[in-house]
Amino acid sequence: MDTTLFNMLAQVKEESLWFPVDASTSNQVDGLAYFILWVCGFFLVFNAGLMVFFAIRYRQQKKAGAATGQTHNTALEVTWSVIPAFILAVIFIWGFRGLLKMERPPDNSYDILVTGYKWGWDFTYPDGGQSKSEKDPVTGEPMAPALHVPAGRPVRLTLQSNDVLHSVFIPALRVKKDVVPGRFNQMWFEAEFDPENAEDWDLPTEDGGTVTVKRNEYELFCTEYCGQNHSLMITKVYVYQQEDYDKWYVSKSLYDPSTPLIDIGKTIWSTQCASCHSIDGSNTANYPTWLNLYGQTGHLTDKGSVEVNDEYIIESIRNPAAQIVDGYGNQMAAFPNLTDREVRGIIEFMKSISDQVEVDEDLTYGDLEIDGTVKDESGGAEGAEGEAGDGEGSQPDAESS
Numbered sequence: 001m002d003t004t005l006f007n008m009l010a011q012v013k014e015e016s017l018w019f020p021v022d023a024s025t026s027n028q029v030d031g032l033a034y035f036i037l038w039v040c041g042f043f044l045v046f047n048a049g050l051m052v053f054f055a056i057r058y059r060q061q062k063k064a065g066a067a068t069g070q071t072h073n074t075a076l077e078v079t080w081s082v083i084p085a086f087i088l089a090v091i092f093i094w095g096f097r098g099l100l101k102m103e104r105p106p107d108n109s110y111d112i113l114v115t116g117y118k119w120g121w122d123f124t125y126p127d128g129g130q131s132k133s134e135k136d137p138v139t140g141e142p143m144a145p146a147l148h149v150p151a152g153r154p155v156r157l158t159l160q161s162n163d164v165l166h167s168v169f170i171p172a173l174r175v176k177k178d179v180v181p182g183r184f185n186q187m188w189f190e191a192e193f194d195p196e197n198a199e200d201w202d203l204p205t206e207d208g209g210t211v212t213v214k215r216n217e218y219e220l221f222c223t224e225y226c227g228q229n230h231s232l233m234i235t236k237v238y239v240y241q242q243e244d245y246d247k248w249y250v251s252k253s254l255y256d257p258s259t260p261l262i263d264i265g266k267t268i269w270s271t272q273c274a275s276c277h278s279i280d281g282s283n284t285a286n287y288p289t290w291l292n293l294y295g296q297t298g299h300l301t302d303k304g305s306v307e308v309n310d311e312y313i314i315e316s317i318r319n320p321a322a323q324i325v326d327g328y329g330n331q332m333a334a335f336p337n338l339t340d341r342e343v344r345g346i347i348e349f350m351k352s353i354s355d356q357v358e359v360d361e362d363l364t365y366g367d368l369e370i371d372g373t374v375k376d377e378s379g380g381a382e383g384a385e386g387e388a389g390d391g392e393g394s395q396p397d398a399e400s401s
């Protein structure tokens, strides 16, 4: 967490007072903002200058009486009304045209579904694949999954929230919009590839080798204060040329939509939790085992007795200090950067090692509603999805429905 903060401060220091790097060709903001700035700057100097000039030139002479000069000048008054009115009209038309462009994604846009949740982002690509959570390339700290986009074509982001209000902000692409629970918002941009500032990135390939691609890296923030770990909802946007993007796409950086949740959970357990939690009832001196945990009633914590269900597991992962299991210390760090898919995977995996409950081994993320319940096959969920309009192809269950 500290390193994230230092990282951010380091980056802030490099920024100038002006706009951050512009990595988009869809920018409707900078030109107008600079125009307004320079117009204001000009009139600030002009008006203040005249004021000082008049104050000196026409200051009251010692013996002079009250001024008896002119009180009205039509030509002057028309001038100082018409010129500002004209400038305001320019600003309005310029801004309104920009707004219309920003609000209407081009028809050939590449569709990505963005899901905000406490505390991270899931990015779902047109065929249902999702970015995996990653490690920050510089600090090695875990971070929320990154957004990967191709350069040179419009990208439309459809925004939804699993829980509370969030907001996506990508300064370098000049886009920002609220992510509202129960509603789909959208925004779009077209990124430009900058070969000068591109970094090499080694990707794992299917056959166990690596392939090197070039990419630009930018920041993505949550800009709606959404609770305790709001500041961890920071991640990267990577911009690739189309051919490198295609290579990234077929690498192992995406969750295949058909991967069963239980497999995802097992992978997370073996890579991130197995050092402490056993799944066979062993190693319980310092860490509780996961064997037969799910479904227990009367499970004892420092807050009393609880039922081990989805909510309890999610809380134990996102905010482990909230309830400490009886007989153990508060030794587990939070895992804010696991994606919603990964957490659901852990839950399914836990069910599979518990006698207390049944598990559906083939359940995939796309089979779940946003709140984690299994979708009703008769189509209860379809209505809500229809509202995303053309974005249907980007829904997580596009394959299964």
Ligand code: HEC
Pocket: 268, 269, 272, 273, 274, 275, 276, 277, 286, 287, 288, 289, 293, 299, 312, 313, 316, 317, 320, 321, 323, 324, 325, 328, 329, 330, 331, 332, 333, 335, 346
């Ligand atoms: C450094 C060791 C450590 C690691 C790594 C760790 N945990 Fe824990 N975990 C603990 C300890 C200690 C407790 C008991 C204290 C508490 O409730 O916080 C615990 C409790 C839990 C509980 C509640 C268990 C119960 O019996 O009620 C869950 C669920 C859990 N951890 C999930 C995870 C997941 C998922 C991961 C991996 C992503 C993980 N933990 C990684 C140490 C760890």
Ligand SMILES: [Cu+2]
Pocket: 116, 165, 166, 167, 222, 223, 224, 225, 226, 230, 233
């Ligand atoms: Cu947020």
